[in-house]
Structure formats: C-alpha cells, structure tokens
Amino acid sequence: MWEYEKRLQYPVKIKRPDAKAAKIIISQYGGPDGELGASLRYLSQRFAMPDDRVAGLLTDIGTEVLFCAL
Amino acid sequence: MTGKEGLMRSITEVSFTLDELRLFLDTHPDCEEMLSVFQAKKEERAELVGKYTEKYGDVEGYYPETKNGWSWNTAPMPWKKEADI
Numbered sequence: 699m700w701e702y703e704k705r706l707q708y709p710v711k712i713k714r715p716d717a718k719a720a721k722i723i724i725s726q727y728g729g730p731d732g733e734l735g736a737s738l739r740y741l742s743q744r745f746a747m748p749d750d751r752v753a754g755l756l757t758d759i760g761t762e763v764l765f766c767a768l
Numbered sequence: 769m770t771g772k773e774g775l776m777r778s779i780t781e782v783s784f785t786l787d788e789l790r791l792f793l794d795t796h797p798d799c800e801e802m803l804s805v806f807q808a809k810k811e812e813r814a815e816l817v818g819k820y821t822e823k824y825g826d827v828e829g830y831y832p833e834t835k836n837g838w839s840w841n842t843a844p845m846p847w848k849k850e851a852d853i
Contacts, residue, residue, distance in 0.1 A: 701829050704840075707787075709780060710847050755794040762787055 700761070707765045733767035772824045776846075776853050779820060779827070782813045825851075 728734050740760030747753040789806045796802065817827050825843050826832040832840040844850040 703827050704825070704843065704846055705776065705779060705827055706846050707784065709777070755791070758791055758794055762791065
C-alpha cells in the first residue's frame, strides 16, 4: 500500500521545454529498462524471498525505485 | 534558506536522508548511531512538514490542512509552474 506526497524527491524546474530530451527521459522512467519496470520487479520478487528481513528490504527498495519513476 | 522554496528544500533534504537511512537500517538494524540519527531526522521532518503545510500548502495526504476547506486535489502538483516552489 502506498500514499503519495505533494513534493518531488529532487527539485525539478523546467526552464526550457525540450520535447526531444523529454522523450529520452521518460523512457528512463517508463520504458523497457526504466525505473517503473525495475521497481515492479523488486516488488514482485519480494514475495518469493524466503528471508523475511530481505523481503522487507526488497519492499523498501522497490518503493524507493518507484519514487524515481514518479 | 528561508521562505517557501527554502522550506521545501529542507524537507527534500531531510526526506532523502530518511529514505537512505531506512535502507541502511534494514541491513544494519543494530547500528545505534544511525538509529539515533534516524530519530532526530524524523522529528526534524515532522516539524518542517507541519510548518510548510500551515504556511504554504499540503504535503501529506493524511494531514492536509482543512481549516479553509478542501484543496488537496486542486492545489497544483509540485512540478507545475503554478506551484511556485
């Protein structure tokens, strides 16, 4: 379960909109090797992790990587 | 740093510290030193977020300011120019 906050993990201020750069950046977030896919892999693998402490760690890592996709 | 931008910057910094400390403590749960840093940063963050919410706008969905009505879903997202952070 997640909740979101009205803030960014790192401040973003777009001074000059650049569609070409935006296309590259968004594929790093949502593309085939992006943050979103990575976070969902951590979060589904946590269910197969036999060690409870590491399962908890995977939940936290998957959550942190999800921050980077949003 | 002061003002809206400065306060949000402080929240960003303390939150990042807590994000990383959380992962560190997951693998080093017996580290007394970092446990006490976590506790201190946790309190610092609560104070900063409380101050920001009161003065400039909502940050956390469980604790939106409701004295002047509901603006959680209408206030601009932080990456929008209108948010003016």
